[in-house]
Structure formats: C-alpha cells, structure tokens
Amino acid sequence: MRVMGIDPGLTRCGVGVVEGRPGAPGTMIAVDVVRTDPEAPLADRLLALDDGLRALLEAHRPEAVAVERVFSQHNVASVIGTAQASGIALLAGARLGLPTATYTPSEVKNAVCGNGTADKHQVTAMVTRILRLKEAPKPADAADALAIAVCHLWRGGVKARIAQAAAAQAAAVAAAKERTR
Amino acid sequence: MRVMGIDPGLTRCGVGVVEGRPGAPGTMIAVDVVRTDPEAPLADRLLALDDGLRALLEAHRPEAVAVERVFSQHNVASVIGTAQASGIALLAGARLGLPTATYTPSEVKNAVCGNGTADKHQVTAMVTRILRLKEAPKPADAADALAIAVCHLWRGGVKARIAQAAAAQAAAVAAAKERTR
Numbered sequence: 496m497r498v499m500g501i502d503p504g505l506t507r508c509g510v511g512v513v514e515g516r517p518g519a520p521g522t523m524i525a526v527d528v529v530r531t532d533p534e535a536p537l538a539d540r541l542l543a544l545d546d547g548l549r550a551l552l553e554a555h556r557p558e559a560v561a562v563e564r565v566f567s568q569h570n571v572a573s574v575i576g577t578a579q580a581s582g583i584a585l586l587a588g589a590r591l592g593l594p595t596a597t598y599t600p601s602e603v604k605n606a607v608c609g610n611g612t613a614d615k616h617q618v619t620a621m622v623t624r625i626l627r628l629k630e631a632p633k634p635a636d637a638a639d640a641l642a643i644a645v646c647h648l649w650r651g652g653v654k655a656r657i658a659q660a661a662a663a664q665a666a667a668v669a670a671a672k673e674r675t676r
Numbered sequence: 677m678r679v680m681g682i683d684p685g686l687t688r689c690g691v692g693v694v695e696g697r698p699g700a701p702g703t704m705i706a707v708d709v710v711r712t713d714p715e716a717p718l719a720d721r722l723l724a725l726d727d728g729l730r731a732l733l734e735a736h737r738p739e740a741v742a743v744e745r746v747f748s749q750h751n752v753a754s755v756i757g758t759a760q761a762s763g764i765a766l767l768a769g770a771r772l773g774l775p776t777a778t779y780t781p782s783e784v785k786n787a788v789c790g791n792g793t794a795d796k797h798q799v800t801a802m803v804t805r806i807l808r809l810k811e812a813p814k815p816a817d818a819a820d821a822l823a824i825a826v827c828h829l830w831r832g833g834v835k836a837r838i839a840q841a842a843a844a845q846a847a848a849v850a851a852a853k854e855r856t857r
Contacts, residue, residue, distance in 0.1 A: 536776070537766055537776075537778065538766040538767070538769060538770035538776035539770060541763050541766050541767045541770060542767060542770040542771060545767055545771075565756050574755065574756065574759070575746050575755065575759040576759075578755070578756040578757075578759035578760050578763070579759050579760060579762065579763030579766075580763070581760065582722055582759070582760030582763045582764055583763055583764075583767060585718055585719040585722050585760075586719070586722045586723060586726055586764060586767075588719060589719035589720060589722060589723040590723060590726075595717070595718075595719035597718065
C-alpha cells in the first residue's frame with residue numbers, strides 16, 4: 496500500500512510518500528516540500544499549494560492520504576494558515592476519491608518513536624531507521640510528512656484488519672441467520 | 677459588477693451574490709447557504725463545500741469573490757473549521773481566475789452600518805434596506821454573506837477608482853515626459 500503523508504503548512508507543506516504494510520519497514524518513494532510565497536495574496540498561495548499537491552498526487556499515485564491534524568493549542572497566529580493548508584490537502588485527496596485520515600502530532604510520534612512527546616530529532620532518526628535511508632531525509636522539515644505516512648501505514652493497517660475482522664464476523668453471523676431460516 | 681460574498685463555515689457557509697456599483701444601492705442576485713453534514717468525515721465535508729461553492733459560482737458567474745477574514749480571536753474550537761472553509765472558498769474563486777478579497781467582520785459592519793461593532797440585527801436591517809428587499813433575506817444567516825458582497829462592491833469600487841486615478845496620473849506623467857524629449 497502506498498501512502499502520502501502531508502505535514503500541512505502554507506509557507507512550507509511537507510509531503511512524504513511511503514510504500515509498505517503494517518509491521519514491516521516501509522520504502523520511501525518520495526519526499527518533497529511544496530512552498531508558497533509568503534508575500535503573495537492568500538488566494539494565490541492556496542492555489543499554488545493545491546497545484547503543487549495535485550502534481551505530487553499525480554506523480555506518485557498514492558492509495559491513501561494522511562494529514563497531520565491541526566490543533567488549536569498550536570501557535571494561534573499560525574493556526575489559521577495551517578488549518579487552511581490542511582483543508583486544501585484533505586480536499587486534494589478527497590477530490591481524487593482517495594481515503595483520507597488525520598492524525599494528531601502525538602499519534603504520529605507514538606507510532607514511529609513509541610513516545611507521544613518525542614522531539615523532532617527522534618522523529619527524524621526513527622524515520623531514517625524505519626525507511627532504511629542512508630542519511631536523514633532532505634529537506635529536513637519533510638521528515639514529519641514521512642512519519643505521518645508511516646503512522647498511517649501501521650495504524651491504518653491495524654484499523655483495516657479490525658474492519659476486515661468485523662466484516663468477516665458480520666458475514667458469518669448473516670450466513671448463520673440465513674442457515675437457520 | 678457582480679460580487680459573490682462568502683461567510684465561511686464548515687457546517688453552514690453563507691453565500692450572497694450582489695450586483696451593483698460603488699455608492700449605489702445594489703441588487704440581490706442570489707442568497708444561499710451551503711451545508712455539510714457535521715457527522716461526515718472532514719475530507720468529505722470539505723469536498724461537499726467545494727462542490728457546493730463551485731455550483732453557485734457556475735450558476736451566478738460573479739466577477740469577484742469576497743470572503744470574511746478568519747480571526748484568531750474567534751472561538752478557538754471553531755476557528756479551525758472556519759479557516760478550512762475560508763481556504764476552500766478562496767481556492768474556489770482563485771481556481772476560476774477571479775479576483776478575491778478578504779474583509780474583517782468590522783470592515784464589513786463598518787461598510788454597511790457605518791459602525792464596526794454593529795450587531796447582527798443591524799447588519800440584517802441595513803442589508804435589507806441597501807438591497808431594497810421586501811423582507812429580511814432568508815436563510816437569515818446568509819445576510820452576512822450579502823453584507824460582505826456589498827462591502828466589496830463599495831470598498832472595492834473605491835480602491836478601483838484610486839487605482840484608476842493612479843494609473844491615469846502615471847500615464848499623464850509618461851506622456852509629459854515623452855513630449856519633453
């Protein structure tokens with residue numbers, strides 16, 4: 496399964512594409528940052544971000560999109576731009592009919608570091624190890640996007656297995672009911 | 677000039693289309709609310725909002741889009757959804773190549789009521805009067821969207837006249853320079 500992780504931001508939006516499956520080390524397909532000009536009008540920046548994300552979705556064709564959830568606890572001055580960028584990211588995935596998911600920063604840290612309060616260096620170190628990279632991913636601020644993709648692969652896999660098991664059980668119950676008719 | 681005013685919201689997004697020119701009473705072309713299901717996944721809601729706004733842009737073909745600016749002073753719990761909705765609204769306008777503008781709530785109130793701290797009833801009353809409507813616009817929570825459109829027509833007109841005057845002056849200066857060569 497191929498997942499695009501997105502660390503939303505209006506000035507710098509991290510994008511990491513990882514292929515893999517739950518419990519196994521994944522493979523990094525791409526890592527990039529979509530940048531928009533802080534001096535440009537807001538609508539132009541949102542359009543540039545949307546264009547950039549669409550181009551990356553087109554180039555790497557992920558099967559799912561995972562976006563870091565914006566928190567009101569973030570710096571209030573920057574939360575509005577981050578929220579707008581996350582909205583554009585989720586819309587870009589949904590527009591292509593892809594499943595989307597959001598994860599809190601602590602869910603992402605917990606998934607890759609086993610610790611919801613891990614710092615940026617730990618996240619980068621673990622992403623480098625999990626994806627068996629020779630060196631830390633560059634640009635450095637895109638490491639979080641890879642961590643979000645890994646988080647979705649691992650957690651999404653668990654969720655998918657639970658959903659699969661529930662569906663199998665529901666089917667078994669339905670079949671049993673059918674037999675007793 | 678035809679302007680679409682948008683009062684961004686994820687659950688209810690007000691849309692008002694007004695035709696007019698600076699200083700004159702305008703004509704209401706349309707007033708509507710795009711609603712999304714609060715129980716639906718976020719990406720689906722953003723997609724539904726984008727679809728709804730695109731349909732209204734297509735139906736009413738405004739020449740400009742004006743969106744109320746999101747403030748961090750707003751309720752912090754709702755500011756993220758409002759910011760995401762405003763991002764979708766600005767993107768929808770920019771995607772069509774339309775000029776976009778944002779106005780603070782007090783700029784809008786000041787434009788239609790002459791008072792930046794006017795309450796909701798005053799805004800509705802003034803919008804009803806300015807647009808010479810027989811009764812207050814319905815749905816009621818779309819009155820703000822009409823006020824945003826009126827604000828842009830009046831203020832945008834002033835800005836356009838200043839820009840026009842500046843361009844005329846620059847042209848006159850250039851012509852004078854040309855003559856003295």
